[in-house]
Amino acid sequence: MSTNFLEQLRANLGANAVATDPTELQHWGRDWTRAFEPAPLAVVWPRDTAEVAFVVQACSEACVAIVPSGGRTGLAAGAVAARGELVLSLDRLRNVGPVDVLNRSVTVGAGVPNAVLQEALAPHGLWWPVDLASKGSATIGGNLATNAGGLRVLRYGHARNWVLGLEVVLASGEMVRLGGALHKDNSGYALQQLLVGSEGTLGVITAATLALAPLPGPSEVFVVGLRDFDAAARLFGALRSCSVTINAFEALTDLCLTRVVTHTGLPRPLPTCAVYALCDVENPRGLDLAGWLAGLGDLVIDAVVATDRAQAERLWQYRERITESLQPLRLHKNDVAVPVSAMAALAGEVSKWFAAHRPDWQVALFGHVGDGNLHVNALAPQHLSHEAWRAACADADRALYALVATHGGSLSAEHGIGLLKKPYLGLTRDGAEVAQMRAVKRALDPANLLNPGKIFDL
Ligand code: MLT
Numbered sequence: 001m002s003t004n005f006l007e008q009l010r011a012n013l014g015a016n017a018v019a020t021d022p023t024e025l026q027h028w029g030r031d032w033t034r035a036f037e038p039a040p041l042a043v044v045w046p047r048d049t050a051e052v053a054f055v056v057q058a059c060s061e062a063c064v065a066i067v068p069s070g071g072r073t074g075l076a077a078g079a080v081a082a083r084g085e086l087v088l089s090l091d092r093l094r095n096v097g098p099v100d101v102l103n104r105s106v107t108v109g110a111g112v113p114n115a116v117l118q119e120a121l122a123p124h125g126l127w128w129p130v131d132l133a134s135k136g137s138a139t140i141g142g143n144l145a146t147n148a149g150g151l152r153v154l155r156y157g158h159a160r161n162w163v164l165g166l167e168v169v170l171a172s173g174e175m176v177r178l179g180g181a182l183h184k185d186n187s188g189y190a191l192q193q194l195l196v197g198s199e200g201t202l203g204v205i206t207a208a209t210l211a212l213a214p215l216p217g218p219s220e221v222f223v224v225g226l227r228d229f230d231a232a233a234r235l236f237g238a239l240r241s242c243s244v245t246i247n248a249f250e251a252l253t254d255l256c257l258t259r260v261v262t263h264t265g266l267p268r269p270l271p272t273c274a275v276y277a278l279c280d281v282e283n284p285r286g287l288d289l290a291g292w293l294a295g296l297g298d299l300v301i302d303a304v305v306a307t308d309r310a311q312a313e314r315l316w317q318y319r320e321r322i323t324e325s326l327q328p329l330r331l332h333k334n335d336v337a338v339p340v341s342a343m344a345a346l347a348g349e350v351s352k353w354f355a356a357h358r359p360d361w362q363v364a365l366f367g368h369v370g371d372g373n374l375h376v377n378a379l380a381p382q383h384l385s386h387e388a389w390r391a392a393c394a395d396a397d398r399a400l401y402a403l404v405a406t407h408g409g410s411l412s413a414e415h416g417i418g419l420l421k422k423p424y425l426g427l428t429r430d431g432a433e434v435a436q437m438r439a440v441k442r443a444l445d446p447a448n449l450l451n452p453g454k455i456f457d458l
């Protein structure tokens with residue numbers, strides 16, 4: 001069957017639109033997670049929505065499962081094809097439509113990289129305020145399928161806040177438009193929002209009409225050395241009550257900073273502290289930030305305030321380059337959310353748990369303090385076999401999610417569930433809620449062909 005099926009795809013899309021070469025399969029069958037071995041049937045690159053519809057319909061007729069694929073920068077194995085699926089890459093859908101400056105909207109293909117969109121919008125004084133460290137590779141389709149968060153959620157919210165309409169190919173191969181270019185539309189269900197964050201399980205997003213924001217004004221950036229996450233939370237509270245608009249408030253432990261310094265060759269911005277906060281603020285009333293920080297007494301151990309744009313961009317690198325600096329190591333990543341008021345407590349509890357139960361592991365904590373989103377990156381000793389490592393990570397996950405649940409948190413703040421967190425979904429989502437998710441999935445994809453096995457099993 002699969003030979004005929006692939007021949008049918010080649011005949012209709014062209015031979016260079018379908019790959020079965022093992023190197024290509026390895027490359028396109030995975031995202032940034034490394035826990036699963038890719039094993040796709042093939043990779044296909046349709047050129048437009050009609051071709052996507054053709055591929056999905058052919059898959060539906062031949063009962064071939066599909067993994068929709070964007071920039072594959074995800075960290076929950078949502079874009080991994082490990083069970084003979086067809087990887088449906090949206091890479092060639094790169095059209096950026098005209099910018100409607102008055103309506104503050106634009107329609108773009110799913111394969112447009114986030115950074116390419118931002119470059120196209122900048123001359124109009126606009127941007128799409130979903131700002132990710134991986135913006136060079138991450139695509140708009142992927143950002144929406146995973147409801148991406150990133151570095152500006154505190155000010156602008158998640159990707160779902162910035163979508164007006166979607167063009168989607170359903171599991172049957174039918175193309176539908178959900179929503180449009182309207183900022184106000186209360187005519188029935190907002191189905192486009194159902195697709196956002198559905199991780200490719202309900203339909204294939206081929207294009208999106210996005211809401212845009214004015215480019216942010218000039219910002220001031222500073223890094224503060226602190227004793228712990230509790231001090232970071234207190235600093236955030238203090239900053240919230242002064243006359244600045246906070247664009248981002250991020251924190252990282254010294255292990256993160258040390259890895260970035262080693263990986264990038266950047267100099268340390270401050271003498272060693274346990275935790276650093278990186279703050280990016282608009283300061284329209286010209287608050288003297290250095291003076292304000294000095295007035296916080298013991299809370300601030302040390303601080304550096306960027307004096308120009310180049311220095312501000314350099315300071316941001318200590319935060320933005322954490323992921324790539326940790327990536328070469330055998331790393332177990334986690335991404336959890338609690339109320340902002342519980343963030344410091346959770347960071348303390350996680351550190352204690354690892355000290356007591358995994359004393360020979362290193363833990364790099366970082367995250368979006370202003371969103372209550374903690375990234376827990378655990379580095380296991382090298383001598384563990386792959387199996388022992390996976391089992392130890394699973395234990396650590398269960399302990400972490402139990403802590404998260406006591407704070408009313410979520411086991412995924414922004415990376416999604418994918419394959420990685422599927423076994424634990426029920427720990428922070430109610431059984432009745434998951435049952436409703438399954439009902440929606442069955443209604444839209446009765447044959448379970450779209451990214452099957454992601455989020456939950458049917
Ligand atoms: C980040 O905040 O940099 C991203 O979520 C990536 C990561 O967690 O490594």
Ligand code: ZN
Nearest residue numbers: 150368375414
């Ligand atoms: Zn993050």
